[in-house]
Amino acid sequence: MNKLHFLALLMVIIAGISSPGVQSNTVKAVSHDTFDAGMVNSSATNSSGVKVLHIQGREYSRFDPQMTANNAQATLEGALFRGLLRYDENSNPAPSIALEVPTIANGGISADGLTYIYKLREWKWSDGKGVVTAQDFVYAFQRLVDPKAGSPYGSLLNGIVVNATDIQNGKQPVSSLGVKALDDKTLQVTLVKPASYFNAIASMWITYAVRKDNVERTGLPKDSSWTDPAYGVVVGSGPFIITKWDHNKEIVFERNPNYSGTPAKLDDIDQIVITDSKIAYAAYQNNELDISGFPSDLFSTLKSDPALHQYKAACTNYLGMNNVNPPFDNKLVREAFSYAIDRDTREHVVDNDINVKQLSWLPEGVPGYDPSLGTQFDFNAEKAKKALADAGYPDGKGLPEITFNYVSSSDGQKTADWYKEQFKDVLNVDLKLNPIDLKTYLESFNDPAKRLTGLYEWGWCADYLHPSDWMQFVFGTNQANNVVGYSNPQFDKVSMAADAELDPKKAADEYRQAQELLIADVPVVFLNTPTATKLVKPRVLNLTPNALDGGVIGGFFWENIDLAVDNSTSQAALPTAVATKAQ
Amino acid sequence: MVEYAARRMIWMIPVLLAVSLITFTLIHLVPGDPCNPDPGQHPIPPIAESSCKEKYGLDQPLFIQYTHYLANVLQGDFGVSLFDSRTVNEIIVDDFPVSAAFGLGALLIGLGLGIPLGLYCAARRNSTIDRLCTVLTMLIIATPSFVFAILLIFLFAGTLHLVTVLFYRDQWQSWLLPLALLGMRIVALVQRFVRAGVLEILYSDYIRTAHSKGLKQTTVYVRHVLRNGLLPLLTLLGPLAADLLTGSFIIESIFGIPGLGHAFVISVVERDYPLLMGVTLFFALLLFTFNLIVDLSYPLVDPRMAYR
Numbered sequence: 015m016n017k018l019h020f021l022a023l024l025m026v027i028i029a030g031i032s033s034p035g036v037q038s039n040t041v042k043a044v045s046h047d048t049f050d051a052g053m054v055n056s057s058a059t060n061s062s063g064v065k066v067l068h069i070q071g072r073e074y075s076r077f078d079p080q081m082t083a084n085n086a087q088a089t090l091e092g093a094l095f096r097g098l099l100r101y102d103e104n105s106n107p108a109p110s111i112a113l114e115v116p117t118i119a120n121g122g123i124s125a126d127g128l129t130y131i132y133k134l135r136e137w138k139w140s141d142g143k144g145v146v147t148a149q150d151f152v153y154a155f156q157r158l159v160d161p162k163a164g165s166p167y168g169s170l171l172n173g174i175v176v177n178a179t180d181i182q183n184g185k186q187p188v189s190s191l192g193v194k195a196l197d198d199k200t201l202q203v204t205l206v207k208p209a210s211y212f213n214a215i216a217s218m219w220i221t222y223a224v225r226k227d228n229v230e231r232t233g234l235p236k237d238s239s240w241t242d243p244a245y246g247v248v249v250g251s252g253p254f255i256i257t258k259w260d261h262n263k264e265i266v267f268e269r270n271p272n273y274s275g276t277p278a279k280l281d282d283i284d285q286i287v288i289t290d291s292k293i294a295y296a297a298y299q300n301n302e303l304d305i306s307g308f309p310s311d312l313f314s315t316l317k318s319d320p321a322l323h324q325y326k327a328a329c330t331n332y333l334g335m336n337n338v339n340p341p342f343d344n345k346l347v348r349e350a351f352s353y354a355i356d357r358d359t360r361e362h363v364v365d366n367d368i369n370v371k372q373l374s375w376l377p378e379g380v381p382g383y384d385p386s387l388g389t390q391f392d393f394n395a396e397k398a399k400k401a402l403a404d405a406g407y408p409d410g411k412g413l414p415e416i417t418f419n420y421v422s423s424s425d426g427q428k429t430a431d432w433y434k435e436q437f438k439d440v441l442n443v444d445l446k447l448n449p450i451d452l453k454t455y456l457e458s459f460n461d462p463a464k465r466l467t468g469l470y471e472w473g474w475c476a477d478y479l480h481p482s483d484w485m486q487f488v489f490g491t492n493q494a495n496n497v498v499g500y501s502n503p504q505f506d507k508v509s510m511a512a513d514a515e516l517d518p519k520k521a522a523d524e525y526r527q528a529q530e531l532l533i534a535d536v537p538v539v540f541l542n543t544p545t546a547t548k549l550v551k552p553r554v555l556n557l558t559p560n561a562l563d564g565g566v567i568g569g570f571f572w573e574n575i576d577l578a579v580d581n582s583t584s585q586a587a588l589p590t591a592v593a594t595k596a597q
Numbered sequence: 598m599v600e601y602a603a604r605r606m607i608w609m610i611p612v613l614l615a616v617s618l619i620t621f622t623l624i625h626l627v628p629g630d631p632c633n634p635d636p637g638q639h640p641i642p643p644i645a646e647s648s649c650k651e652k653y654g655l656d657q658p659l660f661i662q663y664t665h666y667l668a669n670v671l672q673g674d675f676g677v678s679l680f681d682s683r684t685v686n687e688i689i690v691d692d693f694p695v696s697a698a699f700g701l702g703a704l705l706i707g708l709g710l711g712i713p714l715g716l717y718c719a720a721r722r723n724s725t726i727d728r729l730c731t732v733l734t735m736l737i738i739a740t741p742s743f744v745f746a747i748l749l750i751f752l753f754a755g756t757l758h759l760v761t762v763l764f765y766r767d768q769w770q771s772w773l774l775p776l777a778l779l780g781m782r783i784v785a786l787v788q789r790f791v792r793a794g795v796l797e798i799l800y801s802d803y804i805r806t807a808h809s810k811g812l813k814q815t816t817v818y819v820r821h822v823l824r825n826g827l828l829p830l831l832t833l834l835g836p837l838a839a840d841l842l843t844g845s846f847i848i849e850s851i852f853g854i855p856g857l858g859h860a861f862v863i864s865v866v867e868r869d870y871p872l873l874m875g876v877t878l879f880f881a882l883l884l885f886t887f888n889l890i891v892d893l894s895y896p897l898v899d900p901r902m903a904y905r
Contacts, residue, residue, distance in 0.1 A: 293851055300758065
């Protein structure tokens with residue numbers, strides 16, 4: 015063939031193999047916690063019958079439970095450590111190292127709701143040297159609130175546990191914290207006010223027991239190096255121990271022979287650090303991973319694949335607006351904008367159907383979730399036009415200019431363009447588009463002086479699984495997290511009562527009431543819930559996803575996960591050298 | 598030669614000092630700091646931020662921070678990574694060998710294949726092979742390595758199952774693809790440089806003299822053409838070697854190779870100041886050394902050049 019034909023052929027080949035493969039990196043509007051839609055693991059057993067679960071993951075700086083605010087990291091820590099309580103399959107507090115969940119009925123909570131007693135069972139440390147004591151829990155709580163330790167969740171107990179706020183502000187020493195060991199097996203926590211949610215907080219990873227002589231060893235390069243096995247044994251009390259950490263490459267957990275709970279079925283968990291979703295997917299297809307992420311643009315093709323696991327995260331995304339200034343101080347205008355959004359189309363066009371429509375506030379996974387709430391504000395073009403007219407802006411006339419703020423990225427632009435078209439179509443409103451850089455966007459939610467005017471997408475993710483994390487805390491009048499300036503004294507009254515109500519039934523009723531009030535006021539437009547999506551090999555058994563696991567699927571119940579050994583396809587694909595790698 | 602080398606070595610101190618000062622200044626000009634990396638999502642109470650800064654010495658005036666850092670460096674202590682649990686020394690010692698192994702391998706492949714190919718193409722200018730090489734090398738250099746990586750991975754690992762997708766230190770097969778990808782680029786670069794350098798002198802008088810003297814083709818090419826034609830390549834080799842040995846971020850990220858290139862870029866993103874400074878200084882040192890070696894070798898290759 016002549017030169018020209020040859021070059022043409024080359025061009026065609028190159029065009030064919032070049033894959034744009036844009037990985038959608040939408041800023042999922044979150045606050046309080048980053049939803050880590052990251053990795054999942056996988057892999058076969060090796061030829062000697064040792065069960066190794068290979069997961070795709072990312073690199074972490076340490077596995078220190080009191081210093082963790084990232085869900086995926088916390089879920090991994092759940093393999094290594096145990097705390098007072100843990101969440102059960104219904105996201106309710108259940109006993110872990112504590113013998114039972116304290117209640118008024120069993121005397122674990124005092125009548126005034128201010129004193130909690132946790133009795134501990136016999137629970138061994140992973141190195142076999144002794145058992146977890148109440149003093150160990152005191153140490154854990156103290157290092158959580160110690161301002162010098164700089165925990166991202168250091169302020170979580172402010173206004174809840176006695177002296178927590180003062181300690182965080184440096185006004186009181188750490189030893190004054192209302193967490194005391196009455197004896198080796200009895201922990202007492204004193205609160206400043208009754209709290210219906212304290213056991214839910216005690217089920218978080220921040221109460222995982224760590225042993226002082228292991229954390230504060232001498233000779234470590236830095237304080238946080240204690241969780242790196244390269245510097246010595248890392249002592250926990252969970253079903254696994256961390257035995258190898260090849261930084262930026264691989265993290266290996268092995269079964270803890272001294273685990274006091276139900277022994278794990280897996281022998282090892284091997285988390286391989288892969289940041290590129292295409293590579294992870296290729297590795298998954300080559301049987302090098304058991305659970306893996308994948309490029310998001312493949313989601314629509316993989317949706318029908320039984321290996322795809324999609325489950326909701328404990329987050330709700332919304333379209334935010336300032337409730338204090340016109341025009342959104344008018345409830346009818348807010349309603350109009352809620353009616354005007356065709357969420358189904360938005361999910362399809364903007365998010366490739368990865369998020370799931372959500373019309374109520376509490377997401378699935380948080381007790382109190384009710385999908386029947388909020389349906390009245392679903393997409394309805396007629397109602398939208400009518401509401402806007404009733405508000406005094408028929409056909410959009412007279413409305414001040416409304417800005418839509420978004421992070422300047424390709425996904426942000428796609429979202430902005432969709433809104434612009436949608437609001438023009440339905441309400442005849444011309445949005446002014448305002449792209450901002452990520453840093454400024456995020457800072458605006460923290461600094462009241464920098465609040466965005468106009469519309470923006472934002473959201474909230476659970477810190478712990480209890481409605482109190484979603485009501486007064488987020489939408490209470492003048493609360494720090496109330497970025498939209500919503501204020502309803504009735505809502506405040508009901509949600510504060512619920513927060514203090516120790517009768518679980520009454521509390522549930524009050525939270526339901528609060529949620530109904532909130533939704534009826536349309537302070538923001540509820541849009542969707544993000545999901546975690548993973549590919550899981552059929553040989554992985556007993557995975558129980560949880561809305562708070564940050565994508566580390568099954569990690570809330572590590573000890574349940576099992577691998578079917580007899581899967582022939584797994585071994586045949588690999589070169590023999592790799593099959594024996596795990597030995 | 599020794600005198601020349603010694604004179605140059607003396608410059609190493611001021612050069613590294615300048616690099617450290619410039620890097621330090623640049624790092625601190627960029628907004629954000631490791632103690633409050635995520636003010637939007639996880640604001641830290643002021644007292645926690647100030648004790649973090651105190652712990653890492655970030656509350657001191659910049660001048661004090663810099664001199665403190667220098668004092669430590671002179672004792673061999675490059676500090677502790679702010680995000681990793683290791684010291685900077687440990688990170689460099691852990692990660693450099695992997696990057697260096699790949700870099701060295703790629704360099705050897707690049708030179709071993711690129712030089713003969715460049716020479717051949719220059720000698721047979723405008724032949725089919727030469728044209729093919731020109732197009733291919735241009736393609737390889739112009740296309741992001743990412744594209745070839747995906748292609749090769751899906752071909753050799755995904756379809757043919759000859760190698761694994763992921764890199765495993767103890768599996769020699771998993772070294773092959775990343776090595777091939779790195780090496781491919783170097784072959785292309787070397788080939789073009791050699792071809793250009795050789796073409797420059799191929800038609801000069803002394804080469805014609807050599808031919809007319811009746812010397813064997815191979816002798817002409819190897820002893821006369823190559824020695825002079827390689828000069829441009831030699832100049833390239835200094836920075837190229839330093840760059841390769843410290844690792845390619847892209848290749849390392851794609852295959853999950855825990856190397857220095859990856860560590861370096863991550864340190865920028867995370868504002869890991871000590872690691873960033875340490876790796877930059879290390880790279881500067883390597884660059885300085887390789888440039889010196891290259892400069893020392895010039896007179897050996899071309900006696901017309903003298904040490905000055």
